[in-house]
Amino acid sequence: MHAPAALRETVADVVHRTPVYDIHTHLYDPAFGELLLWGIDELLIYHYLIAESFRQFDLPYDKFWSMTKKQQADAIWQALFIDHSPISEACRGVLTVLNALGLDVKKRDLPALRQHFAKWQVGDFVTRCLDLANVRQVCMTNSPFDDLERPVWERGFTRDPRFVGALRIDPLLLDWPNTVPKLRAWGYDVSVDFGGQTFGEVRRFLGDWTKKIDAQYCMVSLTPEFAFPAHNDTAQLIQHAIMPHGREYGQAFALMIGVKRNVNPRLRLAGDSLGKADIMAVENLCSEFSDNKFLCTMLSRENQHELCVTARKFRNLHVFGCWWFLNNPSIIEEITRMRLELIGLSMTPQHSDCRVLDQLVYKWQHSRGLLGKVLADKYEDLAATGWEPTRAEIERDVHELFGGALERFLKS
Ligand code: RAT
Numbered sequence: 169m170h171a172p173a174a175l176r177e178t179v180a181d182v183v184h185r186t187p188v189y190d191i192h193t194h195l196y197d198p199a200f201g202e203l204l205l206w207g208i209d210e211l212l213i214y215h216y217l218i219a220e221s222f223r224q225f226d227l228p229y230d231k232f233w234s235m236t237k238k239q240q241a242d243a244i245w246q247a248l249f250i251d252h253s254p255i256s257e258a259c260r261g262v263l264t265v266l267n268a269l270g271l272d273v274k275k276r277d278l279p280a281l282r283q284h285f286a287k288w289q290v291g292d293f294v295t296r297c298l299d300l301a302n303v304r305q306v307c308m309t310n311s312p313f314d315d316l317e318r319p320v321w322e323r324g325f326t327r328d329p330r331f332v333g334a335l336r337i338d339p340l341l342l343d344w345p346n347t348v349p350k351l352r353a354w355g356y357d358v359s360v361d362f363g364g365q366t367f368g369e370v371r372r373f374l375g376d377w378t379k380k381i382d383a384q385y386c387m388v389s390l391t392p393e394f395a396f397p398a399h400n401d402t403a404q405l406i407q408h409a410i411m412p413h414g415r416e417y418g419q420a421f422a423l424m425i426g427v428k429r430n431v432n433p434r435l436r437l438a439g440d441s442l443g444k445a446d447i448m449a450v451e452n453l454c455s456e457f458s459d460n461k462f463l464c465t466m467l468s469r470e471n472q473h474e475l476c477v478t479a480r481k482f483r484n485l486h487v488f489g490c491w492w493f494l495n496n497p498s499i500i501e502e503i504t505r506m507r508l509e510l511i512g513l514s515m516t517p518q519h520s521d522c523r524v525l526d527q528l529v530y531k532w533q534h535s536r537g538l539l540g541k542v543l544a545d546k547y548e549d550l551a552a553t554g555w556e557p558t559r560a561e562i563e564r565d566v567h568e569l570f571g572g573a574l575e576r577f578l579k580s
């Protein structure tokens with residue numbers, strides 16, 4: 169039987185040792201070459217840090233964007249690490265990575281850090297980061313509409329089994345009039361007014377790409393105004409193409425809801441914000457399409473409780489991740505605690521959303537620390553009733569939370 173301290177130690181140890189399936193990232197199979205970002209300069213110019221830097225910079229936006237990557241990284245390092253202590257979660261993350269790689273952060277020596285990274289070959293570095301992060305598999309975000317990415321899929325390559333694919337279709341659902349000419353150019357007979365074989369042809373497109381990338385799920389990010397049902401292109405396409413496609417392929421549809429794109433375009437990729445969305449859209453989809461599977465994460469903190477309650481009502485809904493502006497310790501802890509209390513282990517508490525390979529190390533180290541703490545509290549509460557969890561039970565549960573529950577949901 170566990171003494172309380174021993175129980176907490178067991179939970180921390182299991183959380184530390186259990187490999188993760190990271191279900192949403194912006195990382196790429198190394199076969200994509202330069203699309204897979206890594207190294208100190210990429211870490212420093214992460215868009216989370218760009219947004220934070222502009223709060224300290226005395227620099228016009230255009231001047232920053234005209235700089236080389238290295239100059240941008242220098243400016244961010246100076247503003248966020250040297251002129252001020254790197255307190256924010258995204259800043260701390262850089263230091264966690266460097267420390268885990270065995271580098272001495274206290275020297276505050278950016279040229280020395282660059283020299284260290286220059287010694288790595290990307291293939292070895294992938295393995296090193298996955299090992300350090302204890303991540304067994306990474307799900308990419310794969311868009312057929314990305315002109316850099318598409319040719320690699322069309323050429324074909326030998327897959328690295330550690331990287332699996334997800335089919336991202338934002339332009340299809342959010343910018344239909346401008347997507348039609350592209351689909352037509354690729355040989356799909358679609359029309360803007362949805363006439364003729366349009367929905368069938370969109371399904372053929374989705375099927376072709378599902379097979380090409382072996383997509384684990386299909387995904388889209390949506391604004392806070394997202395509504396379903398609705399008289400607009402997005403709702404039409406979901407109803408008549410995405411849903412039947414999902415049923416045909418047994419493929420889940422992942423909704424990432426709440427992003428307001430480009431509220432400050434001068435910040436480019438760092439210029440997106442968020443808003444509270446209407447949970448009714450999720451409820452209506454899950455209810456109307458009970459034979460489809462949905463994954464959902466929402467960006468606004470205000471949506472988290474109702475999303476969890478909706479998951480209690482609909483078993484075809486799998487809640488995941490503390491996305492983007494929620495990926496901060498205080499909020500992760502709060503959301504994870506609430507989810508465990510409302511829906512137990514039938515969810516995926518976290519994904520990394522990494523854009524830079526090295527970030528796997530910090531995102532998972534930080535998330536593991538928080539999950540370990542919250543879970544230990546929950547098992548302690550059980551132990552207080554006399555229900556003492558065994559190590560094997562804790563291992564089973566953590567495996568579920570680290571991707572196992574999602575894998576079962578996707579196969580179901
Ligand atoms: O978290 C991010 O890095 C965002 O820029 C987005 O990519 C978001 O995660 C998304 O997938 O739309």
Ligand code: ZN
Nearest residue numbers: 192193194521
């Ligand atoms: Zn993302």
